[in-house]
Amino acid sequence: MFAAESLVKTLLNQGVEVCFTNPGTSEMHMVAALDRNPDMRAVLCLFEGVASGAADGYARMSGKPASTLLHLGPGLANALANFHNARRAKVPVVNIVGDHARDHIKLDAPLTSDIEGFCATVSRWTGNVDTPEQISTLAVEAVRQSYGPEPGIASLILPADCAWSDIEPEVIEKTDFPARHQVTEDEITAVANKIRAAKNPIQYLGDIACHAQGMAAAGRIAKKLDCRVIFETFAARISRGSNHFSAQRLNYFGESALEDMKDCDLLVIAGSKAPVSFFAYPGIDSVLTPPGAEVMVLADVTTDSAKALADLADVLEANEAQALQPRSQAPELDREQPLNPGFVGLSLLRHMKDGSVICDDATTSGMGVFPWLENGPDHDWLCLTGGAIGMGMPMAVGAAIACPDEQVFALCGDGAGAYTCQALWTQAREKQNIINVVFANHSYLILNFELARVGAGDPGPAAQAMLDLSNPKMDWVAIGTGFGVPSVSTKTAGEFDDALVYALATPGPHLIVAEI
């Protein structure tokens, strides 16, 4: 028995049941420990950005942390971009990073690096195992820290010689972790008085306030006060569909977002903070709260914002649910039309099952799909919280493990998909019910808009080339097939619809190229 095994057993006792991993030599005793404790589901990823994205997707759908097991600084480095997204999603992750044996670190061997420095960029807590005796205690602390009160990434650095030590620390039993902060009665009353008095209040939601319970409470308040409900452009998880209250998504571009906020005199915030634009533009203010509007934070991201909204609704005697819209009836499909993101949304509306999970990593195209499903089948829509593209396919891996009975979708731009296409291999290996839709516009399309918007002038040929992915065009059917996922290309609304029907009926992962 090695000390590593007490780490795995202790994590299992805390409810950490999945490990997304790409191990190396310094993690071999963790591999052996996973081997002996099969209750911890070990999921191999061909690239660490897949592991971190999968941990994010798992946590968004399960509400609890997965573990990641990564190989020294460079392995962690590859995971950082999707950990950035996870950090912005405010989800718990227990990130285990192997290190060289303690005596080896000072020798500065080729793989030695500043692991704590890498961890610090994305972690809310980093623990360094100094002795094997600490392993179980630090494992529990990592889980505790991952839960917050602001959930996030808790990193645990594990030197190889601590992992392989014979000194086996006690396996720690199930521990209780502190819940999120609660909003007091007085605070609720203060917000209730303000929102009653406001002429044109907006409830602005993020984090778990966008889950079903929070949305329902916001809907009750909206019904009572006839006020707007807007959620973050890139919320971590939005419960949507005809059985959910329909709130409005804040527009991406600042001028449209300002229009969304127009005439507001009070912003009541649950699970977020006052909205700002995604990027800055010359001569345009980045702050999106209208001048003169008061900002009241009912609940920040350390707080149970869904419960706070429900309490607020109760104090407001907002007992009646907002009348739900009937389920959208899909218009007839004009099968011969050239495909566009709207037709993808329409086909999803026609065929998607209740309970589906959509991982949206398709910047411009995702915006075209989104409106179609507002009153469609019930689903969770997971956004690119941190703006680091390459999250869709990995996140789908994690969501599918958290929700094995649901259909998961990854909507990816071709630019975004290229970042972490290795996730397809894990989808095939784990036989996951994931339908990957790759929108092939052969361009970083959003940047064509942005280039003009930031006032960088008319793009010449070199600038155009830097936003263009058509030379050569990626063949996504080949790439998907290469990683073991059945793949098909579609160019018309009808072809996409047929491909979707087939994929939904055929277990395992699929990739559908939407040539748009």
Place this chain on the structure above:
Amino acid sequence: MFAAESLVKTLLNQGVEVCFTNPGTSEMHMVAALDRNPDMRAVLCLFEGVASGAADGYARMSGKPASTLLHLGPGLANALANFHNARRAKVPVVNIVGDHARDHIKLDAPLTSDIEGFCATVSRWTGNVDTPEQISTLAVEAVRQSYGPEPGIASLILPADCAWSDIEPEVIEKTDFPARHQVTEDEITAVANKIRAAKNPIQYLGDIACHAQGMAAAGRIAKKLDCRVIFETFAARISRGSNHFSAQRLNYFGESALEDMKDCDLLVIAGSKAPVSFFAYPGIDSVLTPPGAEVMVLADVTTDSAKALADLADVLEANEAQALQPRSQAPELDREQPLNPGFVGLSLLRHMKDGSVICDDATTSGMGVFPWLENGPDHDWLCLTGGAIGMGMPMAVGAAIACPDEQVFALCGDGAGAYTCQALWTQAREKQNIINVVFANHSYLILNFELARVGAGDPGPAAQAMLDLSNPKMDWVAIGTGFGVPSVSTKTAGEFDDALVYALATPGPHLIVAEI
């Protein structure tokens, strides 16, 4: 005109002529500046790890920095693993990272992150542009810092509003940068006296001491004193072939490396430091200098180690070159034999041209190719300096830009190749003469050895699964084709030989799968 343009013009004046990039909204004015200054060759990469690996390969072959242009913290994060390799290779890189506009940073928008923290993990210098007026001055400082005296990554953080500012700083003309340290006559004499007196000295080489001039000088000393010459297991660039002195590569596994060092009483180091094992193993010492041997550093990595060896040879009156081995005659090819790395080496010996560049990211398989070319066609062999797999295909991109008239090879394990396969797209886009050989053993084979060596016990099915890439097998012909590179699979010595002949004769990139 924007301030960004003065940055590009100033870099051009310092001899920085290539920019490997994946830009985003915050870098659009740099894109416009590149557009207007086509002397700076802009090379688009589908993933930032390709850009950093390419900058490394370019610098190893050209001796000067390329620039990288990356999108905020997450874009940089994706580049860090190959920057780790570049840091270990001691090569110059000017790494430009876009940041939000200065007023936008404090708003903590989704893409905001600790860019300085990311930079610090791999950079020898980080500069933050605080005002547009500083841009040119900091650009020159970045180039200066990249050159060392220990060459490395100089990172420059460029806020979008500084880049788009109308205040255009002066374009700075060509600047002289300090050369590497020189070893004094007294120091050379001291080493000469020691090495003359030693019974069994070893010259231990790394860094530029492994280039042609350093190797030749070491060969003269070896001829004069009949002493061993050993170079680092993972040197950045080794000049090899029948027109070069043949030194010995230090073995990877510690016990074999100790055997290489046996009976040595004096280690004279040029461009390196005393060798240590790559990983630690239970109960085995990581230090590879034999007990009792004296270590003398003739030249460390801040120093012109090649010149130091030449000076030492002069003082030792080692005027005669070591007799070179005749060029190896390739044995006849047994075409029907199942392919293995040795046959790949044999085919390279048969057909490779002088001047070729080999980027080795094929851990176990690369070791099987290496010996075949010792006295073959002249070539440079570039190693995985930092142990972060996923360097081969990206590095080949950069090497091919530095050496447009030479044939470049990327030797990749299938595990390593999966990390940064997006590099194939840039190879196709730039029509580079790169032959990618993917050794498909469908396994993290090295880890099968390491699992046993670290004493983690007999692997059970879960452990075996974590080292196994055969479920599903990646189809590399499909992946290569998908990214626009003509690809073929080979299973016998003859099939590989034919594919290599075809690829050498046909311009542009190729991918040959070596099923082993």
